[in-house]
Amino acid sequence: MISALGFDAPAVLWLLVLGLLPLWRHGQSILRHPAMLLMPEDRWSRTLAWALRLIGMLCVVALVLGMAGLHLRQSEVERVGHGAHIMVVLDRSASMNDDFAGKYIQSTDVAQNPSKLKAAREVLAKFIESRQQDLVGLITFSTSPVFVLPLTHDQVALKAALDSAEAQGMGFTAVARGLGMALDYFKGKPVTGARLILLVSDGGAHIDSQTQDRIRSWFASEHAALAWIYIRGTNSPSIFVQPGEGDDAASAPEYFLHEYFKTLGVPYQAYEAENPRALEAALRDVGKMHNLPSHYFEKQPRRDLAGICYAAALLLLALLYGAKRMEISQWHA
Amino acid sequence: MKQGWRLRIAQAPGRMLLLAACILMLPVFLHPQLPLPRKVFSVGFVIDITQSMNVRDAGPGGIARLAFARQAVRDALRHLPCGSLVSIGMFTERDVSMLFKPMEVCAHFSVLDEAVERLDWRMAWAADSFITHGLYRGIEETRKLKLDTLVFLTDGQQAPPANPRYMPVFDGKPGEVGGIIAGVGGLQRQAIPKLDENDNITGYWLPEDAMQFATFGMSHVQSVLEMEGYHGRNAPHGAHPEGSYTEHMSALDEKGLQELAKITGLHYLHLQDKAQLADALRQNTLHRQWVASDIRPVFAGLALLLLLASYFPAFISSLFKKGKP
Known part of the structure; x- marks a missing residue:
């Protein structure tokens, strides 16, 4: 099944390395808080943070796969x-x-x-x-x-x-x-x-x-x-x-x-x-x-999968954007 | 207004970058295309199938010249970019015969590949090998098929010996059809094998089997008496014609092929490894075509950049703050 997948420009796949970036950077603005240590540990916040990183990684992957020209090869x-x-x-x-x-x-x-x-x-x-x-x-x-x-x-x-x-x-x-x-x-x-x-x-x-x-x-x-x-x-x-x-x-x-x-x-x-x-x-x-x-x-003609990759990327980008919109830029008392 | 944008990016860099990325992705779904120059080839491959090509001294392993030439062409087919046009032909006697009209290499790869694989010396319709005639005919066929490149794979063996005074004149424009004369075989003279049905060697051509000197139009003496053993019909070359007496053997005739390359404007290449041919093609043909190309990756690439930038909000924010006093 994997051999049925092909890329127009396999060299572009090197960019997949960029998918690791969200592991290193969270991309959120840091707000200083006078008593950080007093804040309770919040499991949901942690999960959300990791989910956002994961979405970021997937988004990079989807964009790179699309750019590499992912397709189903012509088959018989x-x-x-x-x-x-x-x-x-x-x-x-x-x-x-x-x-x-x-x-x-x-x-x-x-x-x-x-x-x-x-x-x-x-x-x-x-x-x-x-x-x-x-x-x-x-x-x-x-x-x-x-x-x-x-x-x-x-x-x-x-x-x-x-x-x-x-x-x-x-x-x-x-x-x-x-x-x-x-x-x-x-x-x-x-x-x-x-x-x-x-x-x-x-x-x-x-x-x-x-x-x-x-x-x-x-x-x-x-x-x-x-x-x-x-x-x-x-x-x-x-x-x-x-x-x-x-x-x-x-x-x-x-x-x-x-x-x-x-x-x-x-x-x-x-x-x-x-x-x-x-x-x-x-x-x-x-x-x-x-x-x-x-x-x-x-003969089954070759099928372009890049479009699906781009659609997925757009959806993930929209999710990230939505999350960013909900970020607060300052503490409200 | 501009100030306002700057400020908003400075204040909420991540959000603005992601919004821009989303917007950039929208045109992707309209399948934007732009004519871009792309390197595609249109090549006629012509393989010499005369018997000297059965000498086993080609390539790193010392296989038959014909087998090696086939390997090289099949390798080149695999490396041609999609959209390239290819035709396959063979040379023997004085003529070149193309198997089919040019075809796109990716869509018709399997038939092209098998046609090359099955090229065989038994397909030769005559045993002579007039290399100059053959090459000129190859160039003519290439032009007729509207291809711009010829790859002619041969050992340059001329048989029987030709009369230098009666060589065909190249009537094309040198370089009009570009391409490569690929010399196959070793430089050491080898005996030409005779093969049976299963390509086993059953013997070799002997000196008396091969014509050792040119006979056609060789008489140029003014007086018959000047030439010993002269006979106008049976021995126009006299009793002791000049000849190398090695015509039953064959080596790659680099000098002859280089000479032909100079006349025709093709490049000469001694093919010693099958991968060389694909490389040489890439270097010696510079044909760019404007092909409607998919430019979705451009938008996706920009979106990717913006997405990555959104992970460095402080840096982006500082960039846009700088302008402000």
Whole structure:
């Protein structure tokens, strides 16, 4: 509980030493009395004197705590809701810069004709925004996978990461390593929600059989489902249609990648998105399918306690003032 | 009237001081704010993830340069004041790639911290290391993201050797983007390890594994006959090209980095302890922003002074009596 308290300026706490002052000084004007020794000892007076000292000390403490910026730290409260832990594995190879028709985007017609990457980024951003209870992470890949964000509720961070996911002028080769990195992230962590790896790409790549086996076993041991949103350009082959004879994993990698994913033994869905709207529909469907009970954390914003300290200080000051008003300044016979 | 106040304070100092303290506390509840200059930073951290960064000669304990660079950045993140903006990027080949747009450091600390922790040499999209190109690109990215400081952590290793006649020209204004080139690693040349999946060392780069001399555009002879073993396409450098033949080894190239620092207006710092980076940042960036600041402590502080003064009634009273004849 104590660790939940924080100070903006902890150095100010040194002033707490001043709280000892009322122990040393009583702060009352001394009136001479000709026969002090004759006055009877008064228990109530003594108690009152100590009470005033105590109030003075508390008042100093309240003021110092307020000045130090006492607050309750931002905390997280665990909740159970519906959602999933989604690791997005996003393709940013050079071809993602083309539009859906397969043309390289001219800067003039970006508005009507977004590049595949831009469309994917926007749709993903909307998807993430609509799913507050999901934990989402991001890995991007082209020639190599890049770990961008861990699973998080931090919507601002996810947006900042999607915004800067630019295509790199390189080939699409690291899909296996991208998936491996996502699975590796889950490794060793307790399963507190439905795990989903969401692959968003516009192409496939051949994965050699040894790597295939390794990825298959990782999927099984991490209990992760897979969804592949294949952003299909107009001239790209379909992943659902068997290519003609003579085509193999090298000439039609998408189809064979899809066939391989089907053998993973974990829940797997594939979507072909030929335009941004189809992309959105696919994501919506993924969302529906992966709406399982899961633990998530809700952020409790930081709470200022300085105001309470100041209010307490004012009350104590008023008490001291009241006491001072009742002090007499001379003896009345 | 003024005399009257003086007299009343002289007569009942405690009471008047406490009354003033109470009155001073009242504005506190209106949450007064005043724009005050505050030191906040906007920093792009770029870490070199080329393979020479795997040499284990950095920091006090002699850990991998990359691991040490990560530690230093994470330490710096922890010391940046709230309100500072941070982006993280990596350098390999000739390019810098930033992971995300700048984010506020306190609210997004956990993701920033983990992103740095997971920067890995396996994320490199190519194995070359053209340090000059990389640094200039880093400065360009920093400016594009509207950050004013770049922290570039590298060992300065150039691989393969570059042709000094074809170096990129720095086209920014020196000092427009300020910041630090943080050199990591030791000055003694070390073999560059090859790592397996679990970062165990499986061997070292051998002389024949690394390009020992620059090949690009090296032909500058007027006559082919002047150069033994010259071949326009296959051996433009001749049969016995000049080279140090130590390119498979790596040491922190302080001279090169200092040179680059001079060109770009950045500060060079040999990072030997991870805590140095946060300190250097504090010294080398002087960016003040006007931030609406809570000034309640000012009122509370004055009230505290008056409260304390009320414990010295005789002294206060004598102060206000003095003026009177």
